[in-house]
Amino acid sequence: MINFPENNPVLRNLALHYSQKLDKSLLSEFLANEFNLNCPHQALIICNHFQELIDVAMLDTDRPDIFAGLNDIENQLFALFNLVYHEMLNLGFEEQWQKASDLARERQNQEENV
Numbered sequence: 001m002i003n004f005p006e007n008n009p010v011l012r013n014l015a016l017h018y019s020q021k022l023d024k025s026l027l028s029e030f031l032a033n034e035f036n037l038n039c040p041h042q043a044l045i046i047c048n049h050f051q052e053l054i055d056v057a058m059l060d061t062d063r064p065d066i067f068a069g070l071n072d073i074e075n076q077l078f079a080l081f082n083l084v085y086h087e088m089l090n091l092g093f094e095e096q097w098q099k100a101s102d103l104a105r106e107r108q109n110q111e112e113n114v
Helices: 009-021 025-031 040-059 073-091 094-112
Strands: none
Touching (some): 009 040
């Protein structure tokens, strides 16, 4: 269960907005704490989708009004990244997280070389 800080509701809003924007139901359920993750295969799917979420959020120029006054979205995304990373570690899915991170890095390198 991801413990979103009560004093920073932006993290939860970012997580839910972008998981819904990506239409990744498993990721959305996990980030909304509506899914009990205990399967390595599902953990890998969630990790891959979360990496995609971070990429999409970083590049999004059409943010909704709820984020209009948010000047430090990169810092907020970094905090969200850390929350999900630590939850994956706590659940024992470090290997799945690393695989997803490696794949995201590989995709990024390919895009830079095009």
